[in-house]
Amino acid sequence: MDLNSIIRAASPPRLGLTHNRVIPSRHVIQCVYRFDSSNALGGLNFTPGGRYDWQSSCAILASKVVSQQQDTEKSGGADGISAVNGHHTHDLVPVKAAETPSAFPKPLSIADLLPAPMHGSQLRVAYQGVPGAYSEAAAGKAYPNCEAIPCDQFEVAFQAVELWIADRAVLPVENSLGGSIHRNYDLLLRHRLHIVGEVQLPVHHCLLALSGVRMEYLTRVISHPQALSQCEHTITKLGLNVAREAVDDTAGAAEYIATNNLRDTAAIASAKAAKLYGLQILADGIQDDCSNVTRFVMLAREPIIPRTDRPFKTSIVFAHEKGTSVLFKVLSAFAFRNINLTKIESRPHRNSPIRVVEDGNEGTAKHFEYMFYVDFEASMAELRAQNALAEVQEFTSFLRVLGSYPMDMTPWIPSREEN
Numbered sequence: 001m002d003l004n005s006i007i008r009a010a011s012p013p014r015l016g017l018t019h020n021r022v023i024p025s026r027h028v029i030q031c032v033y034r035f036d037s038s039n040a041l042g043g044l045n046f047t048p049g050g051r052y053d054w055q056s057s058c059a060i061l062a063s064k065v066v067s068q069q070q071d072t073e074k075s076g077g078a079d080g081i082s083a084v085n086g087h088h089t090h091d092l093v094p095v096k097a098a099e100t101p102s103a104f105p106k107p108l109s110i111a112d113l114l115p116a117p118m119h120g121s122q123l124r125v126a127y128q129g130v131p132g133a134y135s136e137a138a139a140g141k142a143y144p145n146c147e148a149i150p151c152d153q154f155e156v157a158f159q160a161v162e163l164w165i166a167d168r169a170v171l172p173v174e175n176s177l178g179g180s181i182h183r184n185y186d187l188l189l190r191h192r193l194h195i196v197g198e199v200q201l202p203v204h205h206c207l208l209a210l211s212g213v214r215m216e217y218l219t220r221v222i223s224h225p226q227a228l229s230q231c232e233h234t235i236t237k238l239g240l241n242v243a244r245e246a247v248d249d250t251a252g253a254a255e256y257i258a259t260n261n262l263r264d265t266a267a268i269a270s271a272k273a274a275k276l277y278g279l280q281i282l283a284d285g286i287q288d289d290c291s292n293v294t295r296f297v298m299l300a301r302e303p304i305i306p307r308t309d310r311p312f313k314t315s316i317v318f319a320h321e322k323g324t325s326v327l328f329k330v331l332s333a334f335a336f337r338n339i340n341l342t343k344i345e346s347r348p349h350r351n352s353p354i355r356v357v358e359d360g361n362e363g364t365a366k367h368f369e370y371m372f373y374v375d376f377e378a379s380m381a382e383l384r385a386q387n388a389l390a391e392v393q394e395f396t397s398f399l400r401v402l403g404s405y406p407m408d409m410t411p412w413i414p415s416r417e418e419n
């Protein structure tokens with residue numbers, strides 16, 4: 001087997017935006033949620049008709065399954081894609097029911113309508129990147145024994161869950177050295193998934209190159225922008241005179257070097273990526289700080305029921321039409337109740353990015369408008385959290401609960417070589 005065949009064998013196809021029409025080999029059930037923007041407890045209350053409602057409707061797209069199945073047939077779909085509801089398309093020829101009852105579509109059962117994971121199968125977890133990416137390791141930490149599904153973009157991982165191709169998505173939101181992964185904050189707002197958990201992964205970076213390549217041959221280092229920034233000082237300290245180039249993910253960088261036989265380029269990626277793509281480790285543990293940790297959130301179509309028997313965290317996002325002046329009031333709603341905040345992030349308000357204030361004598365002032373993301377240490381099952389949010393709602397024009405979920409309390413172990 002040559003190196004390329006090894007790489008191909010090691011890498012299952014990634015989901016891309018063009019794969020959105022992939023149908024799982026069972027009924028596709030689509031849920032559409034409409035959010036009442038006045039809903040402080042969005043996603044946590046399902047009482048129909050009230051102010052605090054999610055309006056939800058579920059439709060079983062049997063006809064869509066059939067039409068997509070025909071499309072797939074035409075394009076010679078791969079195994080598992082051409083199968084619909086457990087029946088391969090070539091089974092669907094006119095036959096007598098008594099002779100071959102399995103030739104007819106199976107009626108839906110309660111099992112088809114159960115929340116994921118369905119049919120007792122493995123939990124399918126979407127992540128951005130290719131095998132060997134840190135996000136894959138985070139998916140394994142969050143859901144041991146899951147089936148990790150590689151996606152080529154963050155957006156695709158969201159869509160994979162929304163379209164029932166995956167049961168969960170695991171996505172990075174912040175790193176102890178590189179800061180926030182802003183793209184995912186923006187996507188959390190644009191999609192209707194719920195945060196159901198978090199994992200913190202110690203990230204141990206290696207410098208990888210083709211076998212026989214020496215550091216002095218290198219002219220370029222490629223990796224995910226977060227990984228490049230997490231190793232910036234070490235790269236300089238190693239005396240490397242190299243261009244830095246950003247690619248979609250760390251393991252993808254390793255795969256690219258191996259596939260294209262690049263002898264002047266190194267990748268920053270995991271030791272697992274070195275093994276998967278047949279690269280040597282030129283330097284080990286090159287992150288600028290040994291306590292380099294990335295925090296990932298787990299996303300699902302449904303929220304979990306918040307509890308009080310273990311430490312919970314709640315993530316919210318809010319905006320106010322009068323700008324940042326209410327921030328103090330909002331934050332004091334938590335301070336007065338002794339609720340600890342663990343994160344505040346502001347992002348441009350896409351719907352109204354600028355507020356213009358006219359002053360007849362002085363001219364016109366333009367202020368930037370923001371969405372604020374806050375994580376606090378309390379469960380939505382606690383009265384103090386509910387009261388805090390009721391107060392926050394008074395000051396805000398938009399408020400959404402992104403999720404209330406168990407905190408990752410695993411003991412602190414600095415990064416090691418295994419990821």
Ligand SMILES: O=C(O)C(=O)C[C@]1(C(=O)O)C=C[C@@H](O)C=C1
Pocket residue numbers: 128129132133134135136172175181203224226227248249250251294
């Ligand atoms: O590229 C990868 O391997 C990823 O999983 C992405 C990612 C990130 O987005 O921050 C995850 C963890 C590390 O911080 C570096 C990169």
